[in-house]
Amino acid sequence: xxxxxxxxxxxxxxxxxxxxxxxxxxxxxxxxxxxxxxxxxxxxxxxxxxxxxxxxxxxxxxxxxxxxxxxxxxxxxxxxxxxxxxxxxxxxxxxxxxxxxxxxxxxxxxxxxxxxxxxxxxxxxxxxxxxxxxxxxxxxxxxxxxxxxxxxxxxxxxxxxxxxxxxxxxxxxxxxxxxxxxxxxxxxxxxxxxxxxxxxxxxxxxxxxxxxxxxxxxxxxxxxxxxxxxxxxxxxxxxxxxxxxxxxxxxxxxxxxxxxxxxxxxxxxxxxxxxxxxxxxxxxxxxxxxxxxxxxxxxxxxxxxxxxxxxxxxxxxxxxxxxxxxxxxxxxxxxxxxxxxxxxxxxxxxxxxxxxxxxxxxxxxxxxxxxxxxxxxxxx
Numbered sequence: 082x083x084x085x086x087x088x089x090x091x092x093x094x095x096x097x098x099x100x101x102x103x104x105x106x107x108x109x110x111x112x113x114x115x116x117x118x119x120x121x122x123x124x125x126x127x128x129x130x131x132x133x134x135x136x137x138x139x140x141x142x143x144x145x146x147x148x149x150x151x152x153x154x155x156x157x158x159x160x161x162x163x164x165x166x167x168x169x170x171x172x173x174x175x176x177x178x179x180x181x182x183x184x185x186x187x188x189x190x191x192x193x194x195x196x197x198x199x200x201x202x203x204x205x206x207x208x209x210x211x212x213x214x215x216x217x218x219x220x221x222x223x224x225x226x227x228x229x230x231x232x233x234x235x236x237x238x239x240x241x242x243x244x245x246x247x248x249x250x251x252x253x254x255x256x257x258x259x260x261x262x263x264x265x266x267x268x269x270x271x272x273x274x275x276x277x278x279x280x281x282x283x284x285x286x287x288x289x290x291x292x293x294x295x296x297x298x299x300x301x302x303x304x305x306x307x308x309x310x311x312x313x314x315x316x317x318x319x320x321x322x323x324x325x326x327x328x329x330x331x332x333x334x335x336x337x338x339x340x341x342x343x344x345x346x347x348x349x350x351x352x353x354x355x356x357x358x359x360x361x362x363x364x365x366x367x368x369x370x371x372x373x374x375x376x377x378x379x380x381x382x383x384x385x386x387x388x389x390x391x392x393x394x395x396x397x398x399x400x401x402x403x404x405x406x407x408x409x410x411x412x413x414x415x416x417x418x419x420x421x422x423x424x425x426x427x428x429x430x431x432x433x434x435x436x437x438x439x440x441x442x443x444x445x446x447x448x449x450x451x452x453x454x455x456x457x458x459x460x461x
Contacts, residue, residue, distance in 0.1 A: 084266030087152075090257030091203035094155055094196040095216045097254055099223025101162065101189045104247070105131045105182070107228045108169075111240055116175060126179045134186030135415030142194040143408025151202075151404070152258050152267050155195035159255035161188025163248040170244030186415075194408045197392060202268040210350075210393025211341035214334040217389040221331045274401030283398045284406060286451040290391045291410045293448040295417040297384065297441040301326075308364075308438055309377070326381035333385035341390070347456040350390045354452060357383035358445040365438050387448075394455070 105128055112123050146154050165185045169178075197213065206212035234243035261267050305323060309315075314322050333353075341349055360376045360383070392407065399406035 084261050084264065086257045086264065087199075087203045087261035087267055088205075090155075090254045090259075090261060091196060091200055091216065092219050093254035093257060094159070094192055095200070095219030096223035096226075097159070097162070097251055098189070098193050098196055099220035099225075100227050101185070101192075102131070103224045104227040104231065105185070107231045111231075111235070112178060115240070116178065118175065122175070123178075126175055127182045130179050130182040131186035131189075132415045134183040135190050136412045138187040138190030139194060139408040139412040139415060140405060141408070142191040143404035143406065145191070146195050146198050146404030146408075147402055150267075151195045151199040151270055152262055154191050154404075155199060155258055156255045156262075158188050158191030158193075158195060159251050161191065162251040164188075166244050166248035166251065170241035170248075190408070190411075190415075193411060194404055197407050197411075198270075198396065198403050201393070201396060202270070206338060207342040208346055208393060209396040210346045210390040211338050213389035213393045213396075214341065214386050215338040218331050218334050218338075221327070221334070221385075225327075271401050271403070281398070283455060284395070286455045287391060287395045287398060288410045288413075289451045290448050290455075291388070291395075292413055293444045294388055294391065295414050297444045297448075298388070299417065300438065300441040300444075301381075301384065304438055322377060325378045329378045329381035330385035333382040334389065337386040337390065341386075341393075346390060346393065347452070350387060350394075351449065351452050351456060353383040353386055353390075354445055354449055358442060358449065361438065361442045361445065365442060391452075 109120070109123050109127060112118070112127060113120060116123070118126075142154060142158070162185065165181055165188055169181045169185065171177075196216070200216040201209040201212040204212040204215050206215060231243060231247070234246055237243075238246065305326060309322050337349065357380050360379050364376050364380065392410075395406055395410065396403050
């Protein structure tokens with residue numbers, strides 16, 4: 082049975098992982114007013130540098146997770162986030178904002194890789210894919226919190242002290258993990274081996290699945306609201322549909338925590354991806370609200386388990402070099418968020434969203450091929 086401090090610390094770290102990118106987005110309007118800069122300049126200074134640091138930091142964090150200890154890298158990353166957020170609150174120039182954004186992205190990358198690699202050891206589950214589905218519930222919840230929390234803290238304390246409070250909150254997961262370290266309650270990790278997964282076909286198949294998945298989640302995040310508007314769900318009904326979508330997204334991860342095991346994990350993921358492609362294909366052709374309601378929620382439920390499930394398969398296939406394997410594929414996610422995500426946002430109003438939703442449909446279909454090959458031929 083994993084130690085309780087370690088379990089709590091990892092789950093809180095998952096919330097922190099989800100909260101950091103959302104906090105970067107929530108800070109943009111404040112920085113525009115504070116520095117008197119236009120939206121595009123702040124985006125380049127803050128969001129772009131955060132994700133570019135993420136791109137470089139993920140492989141570095143993965144290497145350190147392998148050669149040192151997962152829990153130590155997690156604690157170090159939390160302290161890095163805390164310090165950076167405290168200094169972020171006294172931002173007084175564009176150069177300062179850019180530097181703090183870069184350091185925040187670097188510290189976040191350490192927490193992300195260490196948390197993902199430590200989750201299977203901390204969360205009771207039948208396999209890594211199931212454990213990560215449980216952990217990613219926290220990531221999903223964390224991504225919803227920063228906007229409202231930052232606004233409330235800013236109203237109470239002002240922006241500078243609000244950032245200090247958020248920085249102190251980032252130390253909470255580190256304190257629980259540190260307690261587990263002191264109590265020697267952390268399972269021993271696999272000994273580090275020379276990474277040879279870059280020459281292994283399973284790694285490239287799993288990496289391809291993740292590369293195809295990143296645009297899916299971005300598209301759903303950006304285009305879900307406008308897509309519902311086109312179908313006829315506006316105002317309160319549209320908001321309720323979005324709440325139901327993300328709720329189904331998280332509930333499906335909870336269900337997979339119980340359902341996934343070493344023998345069925347790949348086929349449950351394949352079933353989710355295939356069902357989501359079929360339902361989303363029907364939604365793309367829908368022209369009325371009556372055609373899209375339940376199917377839209379079903380799409381959310383099917384996509385929810387895919388990312389943590391595939392990362393779980395990657396952990397199983399990269400024993401001894403799990404950190405570097407995870408860091409390498411997540412670096413591509415940061416590159417996508419830095420470059421492709423803004424382009425998708427700009428094209429949101431340039432074309433019919435129902436047609437734009439063909440992008441996640443195409444990516445899902447492309448993801449099915451390597452997943453099927455992995456399940457039939459290469460799965461351990």
